[in-house]
Amino acid sequence: MQMITNWWDSFLEKDLRFQVVIAFSVILLIVSIALFIIVLRLRARKSRADRKASELIDQIEPIILSLIYEEEDEVDWDHEIVNLRNILTFSMYEFHSYARLSDYLIQLHKQLEGDSAKKIERIYRDLEMPPMTLKLLKDGKWHHKVKAISALSEFRIKNYLFEVIQYMDHPQRLVRDEAQFGAIVLGGKRATGSIVKLNYEMSKWQQLRLIEQCAQLDDEIKSDVLSWMNSQNESLIELALRMCIRMGWYEAIENIPRFISHKREEIRLLSVEAIGELGSADLISELLHRFEVESRKVQIRTLMAIGELDADGRASDFLRGQIMYADYEVALAAAHALYETTSDDEMREFSARLEEDRVVLIEQVLYGAV
Amino acid sequence: MEQFDTDLNVGDWVFLTLVGILFVYTVTVMLSYIFLAIFSNLQARIYIQRNKYAKYDLLLKSSVAPSVSVLAPAFNEEASIVENIRSLLSLKYPKYQVVVVNDGSKDSTLQQCIDAYNLEPIPFQPTGNLECKPIRNVYRSKNPAFKKLLVVDKENGGKADALNAGLNVAQSPYVMNIDVDCILERDCLQKLMKPFLEETGTRVIATGGVIRIANNCEVEGGSITKVRLPQTLIGKFQTLEYLRAFLLGRMAWGYLDGLLLISGALGVFDREIVMKCGGYYAATVGEDMELVVRMRRYAREHGIKYKVEFIPDPLCWTEVPESWNVLYRQRNRWTRGTIETVLLHKKLFFNPRYGKIGLLSFPYWVFFEWFAPVIEFFGTIFFIIYAFLGLVNFQFFIMLFSMVYLFSITISMYTLFMEDLTFFRYRQKKDFRRLMMMAFIEPFVFHPFVVWSAVKGNWDYFFEGKKQWGAMKRVGFQKPKEEEAPKS
Numbered sequence: 001m002q003m004i005t006n007w008w009d010s011f012l013e014k015d016l017r018f019q020v021v022i023a024f025s026v027i028l029l030i031v032s033i034a035l036f037i038i039v040l041r042l043r044a045r046k047s048r049a050d051r052k053a054s055e056l057i058d059q060i061e062p063i064i065l066s067l068i069y070e071e072e073d074e075v076d077w078d079h080e081i082v083n084l085r086n087i088l089t090f091s092m093y094e095f096h097s098y099a100r101l102s103d104y105l106i107q108l109h110k111q112l113e114g115d116s117a118k119k120i121e122r123i124y125r126d127l128e129m130p131p132m133t134l135k136l137l138k139d140g141k142w143h144h145k146v147k148a149i150s151a152l153s154e155f156r157i158k159n160y161l162f163e164v165i166q167y168m169d170h171p172q173r174l175v176r177d178e179a180q181f182g183a184i185v186l187g188g189k190r191a192t193g194s195i196v197k198l199n200y201e202m203s204k205w206q207q208l209r210l211i212e213q214c215a216q217l218d219d220e221i222k223s224d225v226l227s228w229m230n231s232q233n234e235s236l237i238e239l240a241l242r243m244c245i246r247m248g249w250y251e252a253i254e255n256i257p258r259f260i261s262h263k264r265e266e267i268r269l270l271s272v273e274a275i276g277e278l279g280s281a282d283l284i285s286e287l288l289h290r291f292e293v294e295s296r297k298v299q300i301r302t303l304m305a306i307g308e309l310d311a312d313g314r315a316s317d318f319l320r321g322q323i324m325y326a327d328y329e330v331a332l333a334a335a336h337a338l339y340e341t342t343s344d345d346e347m348r349e350f351s352a353r354l355e356e357d358r359v360v361l362i363e364q365v366l367y368g369a370v
Numbered sequence: 371m372e373q374f375d376t377d378l379n380v381g382d383w384v385f386l387t388l389v390g391i392l393f394v395y396t397v398t399v400m401l402s403y404i405f406l407a408i409f410s411n412l413q414a415r416i417y418i419q420r421n422k423y424a425k426y427d428l429l430l431k432s433s434v435a436p437s438v439s440v441l442a443p444a445f446n447e448e449a450s451i452v453e454n455i456r457s458l459l460s461l462k463y464p465k466y467q468v469v470v471v472n473d474g475s476k477d478s479t480l481q482q483c484i485d486a487y488n489l490e491p492i493p494f495q496p497t498g499n500l501e502c503k504p505i506r507n508v509y510r511s512k513n514p515a516f517k518k519l520l521v522v523d524k525e526n527g528g529k530a531d532a533l534n535a536g537l538n539v540a541q542s543p544y545v546m547n548i549d550v551d552c553i554l555e556r557d558c559l560q561k562l563m564k565p566f567l568e569e570t571g572t573r574v575i576a577t578g579g580v581i582r583i584a585n586n587c588e589v590e591g592g593s594i595t596k597v598r599l600p601q602t603l604i605g606k607f608q609t610l611e612y613l614r615a616f617l618l619g620r621m622a623w624g625y626l627d628g629l630l631l632i633s634g635a636l637g638v639f640d641r642e643i644v645m646k647c648g649g650y651y652a653a654t655v656g657e658d659m660e661l662v663v664r665m666r667r668y669a670r671e672h673g674i675k676y677k678v679e680f681i682p683d684p685l686c687w688t689e690v691p692e693s694w695n696v697l698y699r700q701r702n703r704w705t706r707g708t709i710e711t712v713l714l715h716k717k718l719f720f721n722p723r724y725g726k727i728g729l730l731s732f733p734y735w736v737f738f739e740w741f742a743p744v745i746e747f748f749g750t751i752f753f754i755i756y757a758f759l760g761l762v763n764f765q766f767f768i769m770l771f772s773m774v775y776l777f778s779i780t781i782s783m784y785t786l787f788m789e790d791l792t793f794f795r796y797r798q799k800k801d802f803r804r805l806m807m808m809a810f811i812e813p814f815v816f817h818p819f820v821v822w823s824a825v826k827g828n829w830d831y832f833f834e835g836k837k838q839w840g841a842m843k844r845v846g847f848q849k850p851k852e853e854e855a856p857k858s
Contacts, residue, residue, distance in 0.1 A: 021769045028776035035783035036806075042790050043802065143419040150423050174420055205567040208434045209425070235570065242434060297543075297642075329497040363493035 053100045059087050060101065064108070068119045081126045088127070098132060102147075106154050124155040134160060142172040149175070153182030161186040169198050177206045184213045192217070192224040195236065202235035210239065211246055222249055229255050234264050241270035245277050253278045260290055268298050276305025284315050300333040307337030316341060320350060323358060331358065335365045385761065392749050399738055400777055406622035407784050413625035414617075414792050417682050426560040430464055436566070437465035438559060438638065439540035442550040443532035444470055448477040452486040454550050457592030459518055463559035468519050470550065471536045474503070474526025483521050487511045498538030500649035503527035505535055529634070530650035530657035537649050540641060549635040549688065553584055553594055558685035562638040565679040575640045575665050577679040578632030580616040582795070583609045584687035594687050597795045599804055604697060607816035608690045610782060610808045617682070617788040618781070624680030628731035630666070632678070634658035636686040643668060654714070656707015663715050663732075670724050684793055698823045705827025708740050743824035775813055782809030 011022060063080050088101060109120045124130070130152065137148035149167065152160050164186060167179035180198070183191035192214065202210075214221060228240035229252075237259065244252040256278070259271035275283050287302050294302065303322065306315050319341075322334035339347060344366060351362035429435045440458055444451055451470075458468045472480045483489060494508035503525040511519055524535050533547055544566065546559060555561075558579065566574045585605045588596035599606055623629040634657065647668035650657045662678065669676040691697040712735060719736060721728035756762050786805055789796065796802060808816075 018766060018769065021766070021773050025769065025773040025776055028773065028780050032776060032780040032783050035780065035787055039783065039787045039790055039802075042787065043794075046790065046794055047797075143422070146423055178423070201570040203568045203570045204434070205564060208432045208567065209428055211434060212428060212431060246433060327497075328495055328499075332495070332497055357495060360493050360495040364495055367492055 056087075056100055057104055060084055060104075063087075064105075064120075064123060067123060068108075068112070068116050077126075081123070084123075084127060098129070101127070102129065102133070102151050106151060109154055121155045124151075125157070130155075130157045130160065133157075134163060137163060137167075142175050145170075145172075145175045146178045149178040149182040153178075153185040156186065158186050161190065165191060165194055168194060169200060171200075173200070173203075176200060177203075177209070180206065181209050181213060184210060184217075188217050189220050189224065192221045195224070195239075196227050196231050198231075198233055198236065201233065202239060204238075207235070207239045207242060211242055214243060215246055218247075219249075222247075222251070225249075226252060226255065229259075234267060237262075237267055238270055241267065241274050245270070245274050248278065250278050253280075257283060257286055260286060265295060265298065268294070269301050272298060272301045272305050276301075276308040279305075279309060281309050281311060281314065284309055288315065288318060296327075296330065299330055303330065303333040303337045307340035310337070310341045313341045323350075323361065324354060328357075328361070332361050332364070335361045339365045385756065388752060392745070392752075395745055396774065399742065402734065402738060403618075403777075403781055406618050407781070409622035409625040410618045410788060413621045413680075414682060414788060416625075418792065421564075424564065426557055426564070429560050429563065430462060432464065435464050436544055436563070437467070437542040438463065438544045438546055438563065439536070439542040439641075440466055440468045440546045440548065440559075441533055441536035441540060442468065442470045442548050443473050443529050443536065444475065444479055444550045445473045445526070445529075445532070446475045446477045446479060447550055448475070448479045448482050450551060451479050451482050453592065455483065455487065455519065457553065458548075458550075459516065460556065460592065461554065461559050462556045463563070465542075466518065466546075466559060467540075467542065469522060469536045469539055470519070471522045471524060471532040471539075473524060473528070473532035480521070480523050484509065487516050487519055487521075488513045489519075489521055494539070496535070496538035497541065498534075498645055498649075500534040500538050500645065502531045502534040502538065502652070505539075508539065528652055530652040530654070533657070534649040534652065537641065537644060543641055544638055545641045545644065546636075546638045547634065548686070551689065552581075552635050553589060553592065553687040554636070555683075555685045556593065558636070559638075561681050561683055561685060562636075565677075565681070566638070566640070569677060571675065573640070573669070573674055573676045574679055575643045575669055575674075575676045576632055576637060576662060577681060578620070578629065578637045579681045579685035580620070580683060581612065581633050581635050581686050581688050582684045583612055583690050585689055585692060587687065598798075599796065599801045600690070600692065602692045604694060604816070605690060605692050606804055606808050607812055608697075610785070610805055610812060611816070611820075612690075613789055613805075614782065614785045617785055617792065620680050621682050621788075623731065624678075624682075626726065626730070627677055628726050628734075629678045629680055630663055630727070630731050630735055631659040632662050632680075633686075635688050639665070643674075651714070654707060654710040655703045656711050659707060660711040660714060663711055663718070663727075666727055667715060667718065667724065670727065682792060684795060694819065698819070698826075701820055701823035702827040702830060705740075705743070705824040706831045708735065709828065709831050712736055712740055743821040744828055746821050747825045778813045778817075779809050782812070 011019065014022070063084055067077065067080055088098070105120055105124055109117055112120065133148045133151050136144045137152070140148060145167065149164055152164060161183065164179050164182045167175050168183055168191075170176040170179060176198075180191075180195065180202075183194070214225070225240050225243045226249075228236040231237060240252075241256070241259070243249075244256070252274070256271050256274050259267050260275070262268050262271065272287065275287065284306055287305060291299060291302055303319070306319065310316070310319075316338060319334045319338040323331045323338065325331075326334060335347075338350075342350075347362055347366060351359045354362065440461070442454070442458060444454075447454070455468065455470060458470075470483065472483070488511050489509035490512055491507045492510045496505065496508075505522055505524045507523045509521040509523065511517065520539065522535055522539055524532065527535075536547075537545060544563065546562065548554065562577045562579060565577050568574075582597075583600060583605065584594065585600035585602075586598045587594050588598070599609055620629060620631075637658070639661075643665050644661070647664050649661075651660050651664070654660050666676070666678065668674075691700055712732075715732070718724050718728045718732040720733055724732070753762065753767075757764075783806075786802070786809075796805065
């Protein structure tokens with residue numbers, strides 16, 4: 001104590017600059033020591049958590065695998081579930097075993113299909129994990145909500161569909177993304193009907209996820225998807241167009257041409273692509289009408305669409321003009337489109353009339369070097 | 371005027387003014403580090419929470435995933451080009467092409483590619499119009515298994531020129547620019563592309579990832595199988611330095627959306643914006659930073675609501691110099707690159723028209739990346755002169771020095787904390803101990819060397835007019851132990 005007092009007195013005797021520097025040095029020393037201890041503890045905690053997780057998995061894995069792969073009667077099944085519960089209760093609080101088990105089951109579920117996957121879903125339910133997950137969904141922070149919805153959809157806990165649907169337009173993007181995906185997994189058509197009411201913009205990433213999931217529902221959701229085209233939410237129009245292209249829904253074509261002059265470039269691009277995939281040669285004139293005022297991206301997509309539609313070569317003069325005079329990127333797309341509608345010989349004959357750099361474009365297309 | 375009427379002469383005033391400037395500068399540097407540490411922590415937490423449950427594999431099955439051209443410039447890479455291309459061809463992404471640009475190599479780089487991948491010249495008209503040295507030929511494989519590969523052979527013009535040629539040839543809306551000798555994580559494209567697809571209302575124009583050091587790591591089949599610290603002291607110093615740069619600096623600037631540099635070793639760019647702003651500037655040695663600054667400037671000037679994203683996952687592993695001489699040349703070049711970029715875009719300096727970039731990131735680069743080593747160097751000289759003149763209070767100096775030293779250790783400790791908190795790649799205790807040790811030694815050995823290299827870079831730029839790159843001798847990556855030849 002005496003030493004500290006002496007030190008303090010000598011500190012007070014120093015002039016201000018010494019006091020400032022000494023004070024900062026002491027603070028930095030304390031912070032660096034604290035950080036050192038924190039890092040050591042963090043490393044120890046992570047290593048311990050990894051070890052405990054693997055110990056937990058070592059204990060439960062044989063039981064779970066036997067439940068999945070062996071023919072158990074109901075009595076044996078219940079007995080093993082009790083065993084599992086005992087293991088989990090024992091280490092539940094100390095090692096976050098709920099989360100570990102959930103992660104483990106999810107990982108296993110992703111790898112398996114058919115009866116095995118169904119058995120994992122049953123294990124999940126029999127261990128009474130859905131109510132715990134629901135609690136996490138209701139009370140947890142946003143990232144806990146994401147995790148909870150992800151687990152509910154992975155294990156197909158359909159009786160919680162209503163709870164999941166409520167989060168489909170949540171202000172936190174990741175929560176609503178997961179809820180939209182989860183709701184479609186759990187509710188199928190019942191959930192796609194709710195999508196049209198969404199207010200928040202949907203990212204391409206999310207559209208990509210939903211397309212793959214919606215595609216599994218096939219024609220069942222066609223009317224819902226077509227209704228998205230009338231939404232005020234422009235990202236839903238994008239999603240609907242992507243779905244129509246992905247599913248090859250020709251019935252949608254009558255709704256699509258109105259989008260080729262939409263203010264949003266992505267929608268124009270998709271509508272042109274959809275016309276190319278789903279439309280007929282009658283729509284070429286509409287595409288050509290817009291061509292000159294379009295961005296280069298849309299022009300190239302338009303040329304690709306013309307290539308798809310122009311079986312009788314009614315736009316071939318236009319395409320030849322583009323090959324001769326447009327910049328290389330557009331000219332190359334035009335050459336591709338022309339190639340779709342004419343023979344190799346006609347292409348070669350046409351290339352004889354071109355300048356050298358344009359000839360290379362034709363050769364490139366004939367070679368298929370793209 | 372009465373308050374200035376003291377006993378101090380002009381020399382004393384000069385001394386006090388210089389001390390005052392140095393003091394204010396040092397405090398500002400320290401404060402900036404503290405803020406960066408806070409922001410990097412926030413960014414790390416947000417990133418981990420957001421991406422913990424991301425299902426990247428969805429992209430693999432998707433027909434909607436945008437295509438990407440991977441641009442890999444190669445100059446005299448005969449020793450490793452075949453393996454490196456094989457590694458690039460095995461990335462996990464549904465739609466991509468690999469464009470290897472042979473930048474007029476003097477060795478057998480091109481022939482190695484032709485032989486290994488059964489290449490033939492094809493008719494090809496590049497669609498881009500960026501200026502670059504003439505392209506001699508474009509090759510494609512006769513083997514459909516390598517249909518993703520395109521090899522461009524051109525006259526030598528430097529890395530930026532080769533990348534411009536690659537941009538002209540590329541046909542995807544996004545380009546990933548890499549150093550051909552880097553080892554990429556298989557899923558790096560999925561992770562780097564996600565931000566482009568995820569943003570709504572804002573256009574992501576570029577994404578960059580973390581570069582880690584591959585020296586002494588085990589590599590098998592083009593992937594890192596075991597992470598180890600480099601064996602040499604210089605390699606270990608750089609490991610700590612890279613961790614600090616990426617986990618603190620870049621991550622924090624990513625959080626603030628003020629990132630000005632995406633490493634040339636790994637970055638994905640929106641090709642349309644790159645082409646519109648003129649591609650790489652071939653007359654600089656710091657082409658990676660210059661491009662990002664120009665893209666940001668272009669987007670800002672054209673009213674594009676944009677973002678540059680940073681991915682904290684370790685996605686790319688590179689070999690760093692393990693000789694002081696090569697390291698000196700590299701740091702000298704980095705300094706010259708920074709100066710060139712700063713001077714080219716001086717219009718941004720404290721220009722409110724450019725928002726955060728003009729008012730925050732760009733001045734930060736000027737004051738703390740460009741000026742810092744120069745000020746440190748002259749501060750040291752200034753100290754030595756005054757010490758000789760007997761004007762230094764050594765007791766105070768030792769205390770001040772201790773404070774700065776402790777600050778440096780605190781920041782390094784914090785970096786190790788961030789590494790363990792996020793990706794925890796250096797799991798072995800001995801690696802952690804060694805990194806700790808580096809934190810203690812670095813301020814006396816490595817840091818002065820880096821400062822000297824940077825000062826010399828300034829000298830070379832302003833007084834020698836130096837422009838060239840300088841060569842890097844590579845020692846190659848470690849194979850797993852089983853594959854090593856038995857020792858006699």
